[in-house]
Amino acid sequence: xxxxxxxxxxxxxxxxxxxxxxxxxxxxxxxxxxxxxxxxxxxxxxxxxxxxxxxxxxxxxxxxxxxxxxxxxxxxxxxxxxxxxxxxxxxxxxxxxxxxxxxxxxxxxxxxxxxxxxxxxxxxxxxxxxxxxxxxxxxxxxxxxxxxxxxxxxxxxxxxxxxxxxxxxxxxxxxxxxxxxxxxxxxxxxxxxxxxxxxxxxxxxxxxxxxxxxxxxxxxxxxxxxxxxxxxxxxxxxxxxxxxxxxxxxxxxxxxxxxxxxxxxxxxxxxxxxxxxxxxxxxxxxxxxxxxxxxxxxxxxxxxxxxxxxxxxxxxxxxxxxxxxxxxxxxxxxxxxxxxxxxxxxxxxxxxxxxxxxxxxxxxxxxxxxxxxxxxxxxxx
Numbered sequence: 001x002x003x004x005x006x007x008x009x010x011x012x013x014x015x016x017x018x019x020x021x022x023x024x025x026x027x028x029x030x031x032x033x034x035x036x037x038x039x040x041x042x043x044x045x046x047x048x049x050x051x052x053x054x055x056x057x058x059x060x061x062x063x064x065x066x067x068x069x070x071x072x073x074x075x076x077x078x079x080x081x082x083x084x085x086x087x088x089x090x091x092x093x094x095x096x097x098x099x100x101x102x103x104x105x106x107x108x109x110x111x112x113x114x115x116x117x118x119x120x121x122x123x124x125x126x127x128x129x130x131x132x133x134x135x136x137x138x139x140x141x142x143x144x145x146x147x148x149x150x151x152x153x154x155x156x157x158x159x160x161x162x163x164x165x166x167x168x169x170x171x172x173x174x175x176x177x178x179x180x181x182x183x184x185x186x187x188x189x190x191x192x193x194x195x196x197x198x199x200x201x202x203x204x205x206x207x208x209x210x211x212x213x214x215x216x217x218x219x220x221x222x223x224x225x226x227x228x229x230x231x232x233x234x235x236x237x238x239x240x241x242x243x244x245x246x247x248x249x250x251x252x253x254x255x256x257x258x259x260x261x262x263x264x265x266x267x268x269x270x271x272x273x274x275x276x277x278x279x280x281x282x283x284x285x286x287x288x289x290x291x292x293x294x295x296x297x298x299x300x301x302x303x304x305x306x307x308x309x310x311x312x313x314x315x316x317x318x319x320x321x322x323x324x325x326x327x328x329x330x331x332x333x334x335x336x337x338x339x340x341x342x343x344x345x346x347x348x349x350x351x352x353x354x355x356x357x358x359x360x361x362x363x364x365x366x367x368x369x370x371x372x373x374x375x376x377x378x379x380x381x
Contacts (some may be wrong), residue, residue: 008042010065014058015040017073018098019090019129029053059094074135076363077124078355080174081106081141083192084269084322086119087352090127093365095372097379099127100352105269108153109143109211116141116149117156124157136165136363138173140355142193145170145206167362171351172197172204175320177361178347178354180369184314185345186307190300190330191321192272194219198307205311207303212268218300220322224274226292228263232256243286247277272322279326294333301337308342315341320351349376 015025015036022036029036029050038044046054055062060073075092086106090099103123108116120139128134137157144150150168157166175187176199187197194217195209208217216222231248233239235257251274252259263271281289304317317338323330327346334344347353353376360367 004042004045007045007066008040011036011046011054012040014060014065014073017075017092018058018096019127025057028057059092059096074363074365076136076138076356076359076365077127077134078352078359079106079120079123079137079139079141080171080350080352080355081116081120081139081144082171083107083110083142086123086141087350088123088127089352089356091356091372091375093367095367095375097375100379101126107142108149109146110268113149113152116143117153120153121156121160124161134161134164135365136359137161137167138355138359138362139166139168140171140174140351140358141168142171142189144168145172165363167358173358174351174354175318175347176354177357178320178349178351179316179318179345180357182314182316182318182345184312185316185318186304186313186342188300188304188317188319189321189351190218190220190319190323192220192269193217194222194300194321194323196300196303196307198311198313200312205307207307216299217303218296218298220272220275221268222299223278223292223296223323224271226295227274227278227289228256228271230288230292239288242281242288243284244278244281244289244292247281248274251277275323279329282329293329297330297333297337301334304334304342305337305339308339315343317342317344319344319346 023033026033026036039046051062051065055065073092073094075090075098078089080087083105086103088101089097091097101123103119105111106116106119124137139153144153153168154166172187172189172195175189176185184199184201187199189195193209193212193215196207198205208215212221227244227248230239231245234241234245235255249255256263278289278292282293307313308315324346331344
């Protein structure tokens with residue numbers, strides 16, 4: 001027998017699981033917030049049209065709304081963490097995205113392990129809001145290829161969410177999982193820092209990614225540093241001014257020699273921001289910028305070619321990270337330098353998508369691929 005209280009409880013439970021206010025739900029249905037309140041208190045019931053709309057919004061059947069169920073809808077949180085920012089995405093087993101937030105950097109080798117843990121726990125709590133039903137967390141975080149970092153973060157998450165399936169690993173897994181059905185790919189992250197991994201189907205082989213002090217893997221930091229160095233040469237009379245130095249001066253707000261202390265204090269992320277000026281100047285034909293960007297392409301191509309020659313990979317290269325914002329430049333330069341049989345893939349979705357797919361795998365949850373992709377494509381934070 002149908003009971004008003006069952007429907008009322010289901011509407012309220014599903015609305016709260018989606019972190020949706022009564023007013024927001026009312027707006028989607030073109031009714032008042034008071035009407036939704038009456039439904040949730042069992043004082044009235046939705047008309048059949050609204051019942052169907054509610055089922056569609058919540059991603060369940062109308063029958064599910066009407067029947068009592070002791071099982072909560074499973075929901076998961078995926079995390080993509082880097083040196084500059086950390087993205088969290090909350091979604092459920094019906095493929096619906098429930099929320100997204102972006103917090104500060106979480107690479108433990110950059111911000112420290114305690115800050116990483118604080119950031120990760122804060123993001124999970126902000127999205128989960130203490131509700132039940134959280135079945136899994138996957139965190140792909142730069143710097144967590146180091147076992148001591150991943151184990152410490154995993155332990156802290158499990159303290160707060162002991163019933164969850166939790167896995168913390170390198171952010172390269174966000175890239176490897178960002179293209180469905182990729183077999184034995186080479187994965188590249190080229191952002192503030194860069195790294196190349198070869199997946200031979202049995203093991204991941206790492207090339208580069210040793211941090212800005214020791215690395216030269218073709219990163220945004222490398223480009224920004226070289227752009228600053230070239231501009232300092234102009235200021236000291238060792239080189240002539242050009243489009244690149246003008247662009248760097250515009251971003252810095254004046255001559256670099258006057259703010260060297262600020263450059264050091266602001267650190268690698270700020271230095272990497274000058275990569276945008278190098279790409280801008282490259283597009284304008286500046287010869288100094290041309291050399292900087294081509295040197296970066298040379299280094300990335302060398303690592304990719306080496307990975308393909310040295311390990312049993314398919315030749316598919318999944319490339320991700322901040323520098324892909326300049327795909328028009330990067331794709332052509334890399335393609336001209338890569339060996340035969342190597343092909344570049346720029347994923348449709350950002351790395352957090354790959355983190356979601358990895359989370360789905362570790363939780364062993366079945367989610368309709370097309371439904372989840374459409375949800376991801378249409379979601380607006």
